[in-house]
Every structure is written in C-alpha cells, then in structure tokens.
Amino acid sequence: MSSDQDHLKETDTEARFEFKKEENAAVKSDKGLTEEVIRMISEDKDEPDWMLERRLRALEQYQNMPMPSGWPGMPDLSELDVEEIIPYIRPDVDKREGVDDWTELPDDIKDTFDKLGIPEAEKNALSGVGAQYESEVVYQNMQEQWEEKGVIFCNMDKAVQDHPELVKEHFMTTCVPPSDNKFAALHGAVWSGGSFVYVPEDVTVEMPVQAYFRMNSEGMGQFEHTLIIAEEGSEVHYIEGCSAPKYGTHNLHSGGVEVFVGEDAHVQYSTVQNWSKNTFNLNTKRAICEAGGTMEWVSGSMGSKATMLYPCTILKGRGATDTHITIAFAGEGQDIDTGAKVYHNAPDTSSTIESKSISKDGGRTNYRGLVHIADGAENSSTAVECDALMFDNESTSDTMPYMEIEESKVDVAHEATVGKIGDEDIFYLQSRGLDDDDAKKMIVAGFIEPITEELPIEYAVELNRLIELEMEGSLG
C-alpha cells in the first residue's frame, strides 16, 4: 500500500498543483461552463489534442441542446442549475490533493459508513485521496493476473495516455456520441476518471473485474466514464460499487458507460449506487452487442434527489441477447425514474427486462422503458416485467413501457404488478416472531432477491444493508 502511495505521489505533478490554484481563481470569476474551463481540465490531465477537441465539440453540442422536456411524468430538474456545474468540479480537484478529509463529509454520509460497518481505514480511503491508492492496488492486482493474456484494466484517464488507439476508436463515437442527449454532451465535455476494460478475443476473465472505491477516489468522479471492450468470444463481468454516497457538496452526477460486446462475447455490467439525497443523477449507459453476443445489466439505484437512468442495449447482430435487472428505491422527496432501452436491430435477438422498485414515505419510482423491434428483426422476442412495492399510501409508482414493434414475427410480453407491502404478509412473519421492522425488511430482501443473487456476495450483502438502512430512514 505504501509503495503504491509513493508511486502515486510521484505522478502528481507540480503543474497540477499550480493549476488547481489557478482554476480556483477562474471559477470564482463566476463563469459558467466555458471553453477555458474545458481546456484547463484537459491540460491538467495532460491529454492529447484529439481528446481536447472532442471535449470542445461536446461542449458546443451541449450548449446548443435544450434540456430534456415534455416527457410524461419526468422528474423535476428545475432546481438543477447547470451553470453552477463548474464550481462543483473544482472542489473535486481539491479532493484529488486530499484537501478535504473525513471530518468535512456531511454527517449523513459519515453515519452511513458507520452503519455499514466500514472500518476506519476504509472510511479514510473512501473519504478522499486514500481511495485512489486503494483502487490502484485493485488495478495492480488485476493487471498482474491478466496482463499476460492481454487484458487491460485501468483508470480511464490513464487509458487515454497508454491506449490511445483503442480509446480513440471507441470513446463516445458510435456507442454514446455526445449528440445523444444534453447530459451525454455535458459528460463528453467534462468527463473525468472512470474505468477502462479491454478483453482480447476468446479470453475469459473468470473473476469479476471490480472497481469499488474508484468513484469516490476520483477527483471529478461525478462525470466518470466507463469503457468496456470485449472482443469476439471473450467474457467479462465488470462490477462498479458506488455504495458509498457521493460528497454532499455536489449536486450533479452525469456518468457515461459504453460497452462493446463482440461476436459471441459475454459482458455483465453490475452496479450498486447510492447517492446523497441532493444529487441529480443523470446518466447515459449503452451497449452495442454483435451477433451471438450477450449483454447483461444488473443495477441497484439508491439515493439521489432525482435519477434518470435507462441503460440501453443495441442488439446489432443476429442472435444477440440482452438482460436487464434493475432495482430502484425512492424515499421521501426522491424521484427515481429508471428503466431500460433495447433496440432489436437484427433477427433472432432476445431481451429480458426485470425491473423492481420500492417506494416509501412519499417517494416516487417510475419504470420508463423502450423496446424497439426493427422491421426485419424476425423471430425476436422480448419479455418485460415490472414489479413495484409501496410502503404506504403517500408513495407512488408508475410504469411507462413503450413498445415499438415494426416486425410481425416476434414475441412480445409485458407484465406489471404494483402492490403495497401486504399487512397479511407482515402479520404472518410477526406471528412467527419477527418484529414489524424485521418483517418488512425480510419482505423487501425477498423482493430484491433477483438482483442480489446476480451479485457477488459482498455487494449483495451491502445492497441488502443499504436498503435496510433506507427503510429505517437513517440515511438522512
């Protein structure tokens, strides 16, 4: 660990330190999201020109695009002041240098760590710069184990430096171009950090590739980018754990995830995320799946003020398969608008969407899904299942499944259930000795079981505990 720290310190250049001061000043001059700021980010990262150009192009697109509007039941984004975004980046830069420490974290986040039983050492790591070292260790181990097979797993910023050809070809080009939506454009302009995963042909990475602390450690992790390239016949399970909430000082998270699933390759992307309750969580995640490939999304979305997240898979080649399993939890004052998108653009493709949501204390969850089956995508099939569980009469849950079916030889199924946690179910468990709270927890744990069984045990446990904490109303 200490050697890794040393290693990192060596890479922290004097220039960056200087820059930081400079940018502080720049931001104080209350500019919005400007070209100068983008240039500074890029310079700070010592990026090649092509990446700077992409950032600037994305910025231009961002500035020319309207905010999303007109979606029925869309979360209220009016409190999100995009012009305030830059001031939110800067403190992150500070965090890279370890200026902020544990004591500066908001109490609710500290409480969360305590309740999760995360030891002091990890708390320190999660609270700031330490996490970076912690993640470096993870990366290091991964590299040792698989580098001889040609697997690459590193920080996205590092990938730009070390693997420019791969990044140049895949980064926000065909999968998630900045033109996709306003927040994708924003992401393209200000992105920072994230993971890069490359798996060569026919290589199976048996262990899940995990980026656990990464999102906390990254200075500007609010805009992290994940790029996964799985070549033909390869197999990888990538897990991103952001169960540690983000810093309370920020209010926008806009991540980007791009996954390239080669022919007959198999990628599983799993994530458990828990954001502080003042965060707008607006992401774009997409996979392109070649013939015979399989993409699986497993995600648990917790926290945030408003979340808009619809992981998308484009089934491009014949026989490609997609699976979505998502869970959302909305408490008081929260609007979790999440779902899935699948484009069946080739014959014999299939998709399964299983969406679970829990709402409590007036929280709102919404399943918003789109399944598009293109003309000619014959013998394709899709099955969508949405289950909503509500704790009380104040909470709401909506289901908005859109189906665009242009081909007749297809099999389409949709099923939705909405229910309140049943008094009879609770009484049954109580009559067996569980108290009211434990009975509810058990019912919810069972409800989310399809998610937890897909996750490695430590994530499953953590997801369960997070939801338990949410149910106790103790996550602030």
Add this chain to the structure above:
Amino acid sequence: MARLELSNLHAEVAEGDEKILEGVDLEVESGEIHALMGPNGSGKSTTAKVIAGHPAYEVTEGEVLLHLEDEEFGEDIEIDEDQRTWDLLDLEPNERAALGIFLGFQYPAEIEGVTMTNFLRTALNAKIEEREELFEEEEGEDEEEEDEGFESSPMEGPADEGEVGVAEFQQILQEKMEQLEMDEKFAQRYLNAGFSGGEKKQNEVLQAAILEPSIAVLDEIDSGLDIDRLQDVSNGINALRDEQGTGILQITHYQRILDYVEPDHVHVMLDGQIAKSGGPELAEKLEDKGYDWVREDVYGTA
C-alpha cells in the same frame, strides 16, 4: 406447563364496528388437544387471529392470558412469579410468538425471494432474542449489540451469541422435515411461494415443530388436503403434542381430521360464543346432525 385462557372475549373489526366475538371463554393447556368447531362466520378464525394479535381486530372486552411454568423455558430456568402470567392483549404479535403462541394459518402468506431456511432460522433467532428481552427487561438495559461480522454465511447475517448458526439450523431443519416426510428441496424454496395447498399446510406444521410453541392454534389446517396429506399433517400435529407437549387448539369444520388427531375437548362456536363443549363424542354428533341442533339446544330455536 402453559395455559392459555380466554375469558369473556369480545372483539370487533378494527375499522368499523362489526362485532364478531361476543364473550368467548376457553382454556387450553399444554399437552391437550381442543377442537373448535362451528359454522362459517361463527368467529372461529377471528378467535385464532385475536389470540395471535392480528391488527384487523379490536378487543373491546375480556382477557387473553397466558400462564407459564418453569419447564416452558428449560429445566434450569426459573420464571419469576410476576412473569408467569402475561396479558397477551398488551403484547405485539412477535412478543406473543416469543412467549410460545403459534398460529397456523388457513391461508399462509407467500413471500417471494425468502428461502424457507433463511426465514425459519431468522424466526427462531428472533424468538430467542425476543424472549430474552421480555424476561430480562428489568435487569439488563438495552445493550446495543455489536455486529461481530460474518461468522456464518454473510447472506444469513452474523451469528451472534446465543443464536442458532447456519450449520446447526440446517441440521434441525433436516430432522424435522424428515419427520414430516417433506422433500428436502423445501429448504431452499421460497416461503410458501408456489406451494400447493397441502404443502402449505405441511409447512405450517413444520414451522410449529421448529419454533416449539407452548400453544398452537391451527386454523383449518385440514382444509384442502387429500387423505395422504391429511395423515402426514395429522402425524405432525400429534408429534407436536406428544414430543413437545404443545397444547393445540384445532379449528375445523369437519370431523375428518379428528379421526387422526383425537381431541380431548370439543367446542362448538355459534355467533361469537362457545355454545357447547364436550368430549370427542360431540364432534361425532356434529358430523351426523350438523349445527342446528346445537342452536336449538342452546337458544331453544333453530
């Protein structure tokens, strides 16, 4: 020895004022089997639910007391004088369960995603913990239990001191399931989810066997069972009484189950009251002549 005592119990539906129980008197002791019979709507199931603490009913009058003796808690334990009698109406359903009340449901809930093993071990440990709290309330202040980490399976949660661990529980479960001739696959199935009617009833008896109640109220546990399953379930009920000394209040419509589970006492319920009590012969008479004669007998009118 435990004794459940219902006296002058009146209850109505909590939301609304429909009276259902109008003065029920009943006593069930450990080791006894009581059959509670009566036509639909006479208040049998309500009696069961009120005993267990169902929130849909409000008790307007009367008492439900549970008397306990030392052996209820193992040989070495002496129950304080002032803790020998509990007024169940003051307690939450889970506290009643901890004191040894078990309700076998006519329509048990189906809980997806919760395996039988996980559920039963959680329930057993909850009962142990709740018991400690109920009996030690005065001396031990609430000591916050430190999470010791996962000594057992992380998904099952930590095994704290005094808890039944995963491995130990597996053994208990396996034994009980063998006794009841249940397929071992049950252990990993989700609680009642997709169970047939018969499997659900068998599962209720299994739970009673594991939780070892002092008094088990079994609400129409014989309904919807074929003859083979009825025998299995009956064997399970007899074992509860014979091996654990459980007192059983068997609610039923039919004589049929009483051929296998022979009652010491039979009660007929009419219009929210126990109208008539007797021995096993009473059940046979009901089988032959229905309930009208009881009504005639009691009220002088049919």
